[in-house]
Amino acid sequence: MAxxxxxxxxxxxxxxxxIEPVSRVEGHGKVTLLLDEDNHIRQAxxxxxxxxxxxxxxxxxxxWEIPVMVQRLCGICPVSHHLxxxxxxxxxVGATRVTPTADKLRRLMHYGQILQSHALHFFxxxxxxxxxxxxxxxxxxxxxxxxxxYPDLARQGVLLRKYGQEVIRVTAGKRVHGTGSVPGxxxxxxxxxxxxxxxxxxxxxxxxxxxxVHLVQRLFEQNLAxxxxxxxxxxxxxxxVRADGAMDLYHGGLRARTSDGKTLFDHVDYNNYWDxxxxxxxxWSYMKFxxxxxxxPDLGWxxxxxxxxxxxxxxxxxxxxxxxxxxxxxxxxxRPAAATLGTHWARMIEMLHSAEMIKDLLHDDDxxxxxxxxxxxxxGRGVGVIEAPRGxxxxxxxxDENDQVIRANLIVSTTHNNQAxxxxxxxxxxxxxxxxxxTEGLLNHIEVAIRAFxxxxxxxxxxxxxxxxxxxLIDAEGREVDRLVRSGDGSCA
Amino acid sequence: MSETFLLDGEDIPFEPGxxxxxxxxxxxxxxxxxxYHPEFKPHGSCKVCTVKIAGRYATSCxxxxxxxxxxxxxxxxxxxxxxxxxxMLFAEGNHFCPSCExxxxxxxxxxxxxxxxxxxGFRHLFPDRPVDASHPDxxxxxxxxxxxxxxxxxxxxxxxxxxxxxxxxxITKHLIVNAESGRLADTEVELTDKALAVCPVxxxxxxxxxxxxxxxxxxxxxxxxxxxALADAPRPPSGSQPCPSCEDEA
Numbered sequence: 107m108a109x110x111x112x113x114x115x116x117x118x119x120x121x122x123x124x125i126e127p128v129s130r131v132e133g134h135g136k137v138t139l140l141l142d143e144d145n146h147i148r149q150a151x152x153x154x155x156x157x158x159x160x161x162x163x164x165x166x167x168x169x170w171e172i173p174v175m176v177q178r179l180c181g182i183c184p185v186s187h188h189l190x191x192x193x194x195x196x197x198x199v200g201a202t203r204v205t206p207t208a209d210k211l212r213r214l215m216h217y218g219q220i221l222q223s224h225a226l227h228f229f230x231x232x233x234x235x236x237x238x239x240x241x242x243x244x245x246x247x248x249x250x251x252x253x254x255x256y257p258d259l260a261r262q263g264v265l266l267r268k269y270g271q272e273v274i275r276v277t278a279g280k281r282v283h284g285t286g287s288v289p290g291x292x293x294x295x296x297x298x299x300x301x302x303x304x305x306x307x308x309x310x311x312x313x314x315x316x317x318x319v320h321l322v323q324r325l326f327e328q329n330l331a332x333x334x335x336x337x338x339x340x341x342x343x344x345x346x347v348r349a350d351g352a353m354d355l356y357h358g359g360l361r362a363r364t365s366d367g368k369t370l371f372d373h374v375d376y377n378n379y380w381d382x383x384x385x386x387x388x389x390w391s392y393m394k395f396x397x398x399x400x401x402x403p404d405l406g407w408x409x410x411x412x413x414x415x416x417x418x419x420x421x422x423x424x425x426x427x428x429x430x431x432x433x434x435x436x437x438x439x440x441r442p443a444a445a446t447l448g449t450h451w452a453r454m455i456e457m458l459h460s461a462e463m464i465k466d467l468l469h470d471d472d473x474x475x476x477x478x479x480x481x482x483x484x485x486g487r488g489v490g491v492i493e494a495p496r497g498x499x500x501x502x503x504x505x506d507e508n509d510q511v512i513r514a515n516l517i518v519s520t521t522h523n524n525q526a527x528x529x530x531x532x533x534x535x536x537x538x539x540x541x542x543x544x545t546e547g548l549l550n551h552i553e554v555a556i557r558a559f560x561x562x563x564x565x566x567x568x569x570x571x572x573x574x575x576x577x578x579l580i581d582a583e584g585r586e587v588d589r590l591v592r593s594g595d596g597s598c599a
Numbered sequence: 600m601s602e603t604f605l606l607d608g609e610d611i612p613f614e615p616g617x618x619x620x621x622x623x624x625x626x627x628x629x630x631x632x633x634x635y636h637p638e639f640k641p642h643g644s645c646k647v648c649t650v651k652i653a654g655r656y657a658t659s660c661x662x663x664x665x666x667x668x669x670x671x672x673x674x675x676x677x678x679x680x681x682x683x684x685x686x687m688l689f690a691e692g693n694h695f696c697p698s699c700e701x702x703x704x705x706x707x708x709x710x711x712x713x714x715x716x717x718x719x720g721f722r723h724l725f726p727d728r729p730v731d732a733s734h735p736d737x738x739x740x741x742x743x744x745x746x747x748x749x750x751x752x753x754x755x756x757x758x759x760x761x762x763x764x765x766x767x768x769x770i771t772k773h774l775i776v777n778a779e780s781g782r783l784a785d786t787e788v789e790l791t792d793k794a795l796a797v798c799p800v801x802x803x804x805x806x807x808x809x810x811x812x813x814x815x816x817x818x819x820x821x822x823x824x825x826x827x828a829l830a831d832a833p834r835p836p837s838g839s840q841p842c843p844s845c846e847d848e849a
Contacts, residue, residue: 166730168738170809175698199807279814283697286813294813508732509806 109525111532114140114149125549137531137552145542147535152528152556153391161514169195169505172514174285176501179518182226184283185219185274186494189356190501193490195289197377198505200482207475208291213356214467215277215286216492217460220355221311222270223495224412224457227557228318229263232450235554236325241547259321262314266457269304269311273464276300291479301468308465312426315458319430322451326442334438335537337446337530337555340365342398342408343418344383344522346493349373351420353459355493362398362408363418370400376491379500385517393524396517407525410497411559416452417443424466427459446530449558494519496559523559530555604668613664620648620660623672624832629825630672631681633710634747635660636797637833639756645688645747647681647710656680678714685711686720693725693742694800700809701801703817707745709824731776733784736806737795744774744802754794762788774802 114120120140140149160179164172173191177184189212196204204212234247237256245251253260271281276296278284286292326333342365346358359373362382371382385394386403397406417435422428434451435443442448467473490501497519504513520527534555539548603610606623613622618641623630632648635641643661650659651671659672671677688694688707696702731739746765755761762783766775778785788794795803814820818827 168730168732168804168806168809170807171698171700174700174810178697284814285810288810293811294816509738510730510732 109528109532111147111150111535112528117149120148123544125552137556139535139539145540147532147540150528150532150535151390152524152531161516164503164511164514166510166512168509169198169503169511170289170509172503172511173287173289174283176516177283179516181282183219183223183495185215185278186492186499187501188278188284188287189216190490190492190494190499191503192287192289193357193492194488194501194503195490195505197488197490198485198503199290200484201290201480202482203480204291205475205477205480206472207295207477208287208479210467210470210472211277211292211295212287214296214464214473215274216356217463217467218270218273218277220270220460220495221315221457221464222267222274224453224460225263225266225270225318227495228322228450228453228457229260229266232557233259233263235550235557236322236447236450240551240554241545244546247550262317266311266314266318269307270460273304276304288479290481293478295475295478296473298474301473304464305468308461308468312458312461312465315454315461316426316430319451319454319458322454323433323437326437326447326451330438333447334441334445336551337534337558338444339446339526339529339533340444341526341529342370342401342406343414344398344408344410344498345415345418346376346491346498347373347419348423352423353415353419353421353456354423355415355456355460357492360491360498361418364401370398376500377489379489379491379502383500383517385521391524393521394517395524396522397525408522409526410519410522411449412452412456412495412497413443413446413449414497415493416455422455422459424459424462426462427455430455430458446533446555446558496520497522520559527556527559530559602666604664604666604670606670607673611664611670617664618660619650619652619657619662619664619668619670621833622664623659623670624829627829628672629829630659631678631710631714631825632660632828633685633706633745633799634749636749637831639749639752639797642748642752645684645745647684649677649680649684651677682714682716683720685714685716686718688745689716690719690721690723691726692745693723693728699743699801700804701743703812703814703820705801705819706799706824709819712819713824728773731783732806733782734786734788734806735784736790737783737788738804738806739774739776739783740802740804741774742802743800745800746772746774747799749797749799750774750794750803753797754788754792757793760787760792760794762786762792763794 117140120142123139123141125137136153138151138153139147142148160176164175167175172195173188176191177188179187230249233252234249237252238247249260274284275281278286279294286294342363344360344362346354347361348354348358360376360379360382361372362370364370374382382399383396384399385396387394395403395407397403398408400406416431422431434455442451486506487504492499499519500517502515503511506512531552534551538551542548601612601614603612604619605611606628609628611622611626611628620630620632620635620641630648630650634645635648641660643658646658648659649656652662652668659670685707689711694707696708699705702708728741730741748765750763751765754763762777764775764777765772767773775781776783776786790805795805
C-alpha cells in the first residue's frame with residue numbers, strides 16, 4: 107500500500123520539484139515534490155539517497171574493534187553508536203552486568219552526548235527558524251543572526267554544548283570519536299580533578315537548560331496555533347523505559363503505544379526486538395521503513411525521539427525535568443505534546459534531564475572506581491539498544507568462534523522515523539505549499555519539519571548558515587520551466 | 600678518543616663496527632626509521648632512514664660509520680623523500696587509523712605525524728586481504744602489514760620458530776605463515792613470542808586487548824616517536840643505568 111501523497115497516479119503528467127540537497131542525514135538527502143498545473147501537491151517524498159554500508163563492512167572484523175568503528179557513522183552522536191555497540195558486545199563477552207563504575211561512566215558519557223547534541227540542534231540549527239520565523243529574512247536566519255540579535259542566548263548554547271563535549275572527553279578520551287567504552291566495561295575512570303572540574307559548572311548548566319525549556323514554551327505561547335498544527339500527524343510510538351516506567355535513555359525495556367494511546371507492548375526485552383519490529387524496503391529510498399510486526403507495514407510505522415520519550419514515559423527521574431514534563435503534557439490540552447514542533451520542547455526537557463543526571467553521577471564516587479571491566483561466558487550474539495539523541499538505536503551482531511563479526515543489523519533513529527518524517531513533510535506540503543508558487547521561504551517550511559526530527563539533516567544548513575539549494579521545475583516533456591537557486595553565500599536567484 | 604663523522608654539521612663520535620644510525624642515536628640525534636630495530640641486525644628495506652652521504656643516498660641503518668663522512672639527514676630534500684615513502688606505505692595497505700586498535704601505539708602512524716604527513720598523497724590501492732583470525736589468541740591482519748620483516752627476523756632469530764616469511768615479489772609481496780594450511784592456528788606461534796611484540800603496526804595483534812589503554816595513555820600520546828627512539832637507543836654505559844643492549848655487547 108502507498109500512503110497518501112507517497113505515489114502519484116500519473117507522475118508523467120506532473121511537474122517535478124527537487125530539493126537537493128535538503129542537507130545530510132549522515133550524508134545526503136533530498137525531497138521531491140510532484141505538482142499539477144495548479145501547483146497542487148500530488149506526491150511528496152523524503153529520499154535518503156546515500157548508501158553507507160556499515161552493516162556489510164564490519165563483517166570479518168574482530169568484535170572489539172566494532173564500537174570504535176561504528177561510531178564513525180555519525181559526527182554528532184558517535185557516543186550513541188559507541189555505547190549501543192558496546193552493550194551488544196557486552197553480551198558477546200558474557201558481561202551480563204557491567205560493574206557499577208562502568209555502568210555509571212557510560213551513562214555519564216551518554217548524558218554528556220545527549221546534552222551536547224540537543225544543545226547543538228536547538229541553538230545552532232533549529233533556533234534561527236523559531237526565533238526569526240520560517241520565512242524570515244534568509245540573511246538573518248542562521249546562527250550568526252542569532253548571535254547578533256540574541257548574544258546571551260547564543261553564548262549559552264555554545265557553552266552548553268561545550269560542557270557536554272567536555273563530559274565526553276573525560277569519559278571517552280576525545281570530544282568526538284573516543285574509545286572510553288569497551289566490550290565488558292570501560293577503559294578509564296574519572297580522576298578527582300576531572301570530576302571536580304565538571305562539578306564546578308554543573309549547576310550553571312542545569313540553570314541554562316531550564317531557561318532553554320522556558321524559551322521553547324514562550325515560543326509556543328507566541329505562535330500556539332501554528333506550532334500545534336505545523337507538520338503534525340498522529341503516530342504510534344516506540345521508546346525505552348526503565349522497569350518502573352521512568353525515562354531511561356541508557357537502558358530499559360521497549361514500550362510501544364498506538365496513536366490512540368493503547369499499549370501495544372511494554373517492558374519487552376530488546377534481545378528479541380525482531381519479534382516486534384520488521385523492516386520494509388521501498389524502491390525509491392536507500393533507507394528502510396521499520397514497522398511493528400503486530401500492525402503490519404501499512405499501519406505499523408511509528409515515531410521515536412524526544413517527543414515520544416517525554417510523552418510516553420511515566421515520569422522523569424530528576425525533579426526539575428519531571429516538573430517541566432508535567433507542564434508540557436498539560437499545556438493547551440496536551441496539543442504541543444502531540445505536535446511535530448513539540449519535539450523541540452521535549453528535546454529541551456531531555457537536555458535539562460541530562461544536565462541533572464550528569465550532576466548526580468558526578469556526585470557518585472563510583473565514577474572514581476577502579477573496577478572497570480567484567481567478562482563471563484562467551485555468547486555468539488548480542489543486541490544493544492540505547493536511546494540516542496534522535497531516538498531508539500538498535501545494534502545487533504553475530505560473532506563467530508574466531509572473534510569475527512559475521513552479521514550486523516543496525517536500525518538507527520532516523521530509520522525508525524523514516525515514515526514519520528515523510529508524513530511530516532506531506533502535512534506541510536498539503537497545508538503550506540499546496541496551490542502556491544514556490545518561494546525559498548515556503549521550501550524552508552519543508553526543512554523546518556525535517557529539522558524537528560533530525561539534526562544531521564539540518565547541520566549543513568544552519569551550521570554554515572547558508573545551505574546551497576537548487577530547485578528546478580521541469581514539465582512533463584522534461585523542459586525546465588522555472589528555477590530557484592540559493593547559492594553558498596545565502597543569496598537567491 | 601673515538602673518531603667522528605659529520606651529521607647535519609655536527610660531530611658524531613662512533614665506535615668501530617657501528618652504523619651511521621647506531622652512532623647517531625647513541626649520540627642523541629634522531630634519524631627517522633621504520634624497519635630498523637636496535638635489537639635486530641640492520642635490514643635496510645623500508646628506506647625511511649635514508650640520508651645523503653657525500654651527495655649519494657644511503658640507508659643509515661646499514662651504512663658503516665666512517666671517519667670524515669658528511670651525512671645530511673634533517674634536510675627538506677631528505678625529509679620529503681621520507682614523507683613520500685611513508686605515504687606510499689599508507690596507500691599500499693588498508694590503514695584505517697580511526698578504527699585501528701594500534702592507533703596511538705603504531706610506529707607507522709607516529710612516524711607519519713613526526714614527518715608531517717598530512718595526506719595519503721597517492722591513490723589508495725585498497726587491497727583485498729582477508730584477516731587470519733584462526734588462532735585462539737592472536738589475530739593476523741594482513742591489511743596493515745608493511746613488510747618490515749621484523750616479525751620474520753624475531754621469529755627466526757629470537758623465537759627459533761620461523762613462523763613468518765615474505766612471499767612473492769614486487770607489488771605482490773606479502774606476509775605468509777609457516778603452515779601447510781596457511782593458517783596461523785597451525786603454526787607454533789605463542790603469545791610470548793618476540794615476533795608478536797616487535798610488530799610496529801596493527802598486523803599482529805593479541806586478541807581481545809584492543810582499546811584497553813585509554814586515549815592519553817597510549818605510547819605515542821606521551822611523547823613523539825623521535826623522543827622515544829632516542830630514549831630507547833643503545834648507548835655506552837653512563838651513570839648507574841646502562842641499557843640492556845649495551846650490557847649484552849659488553
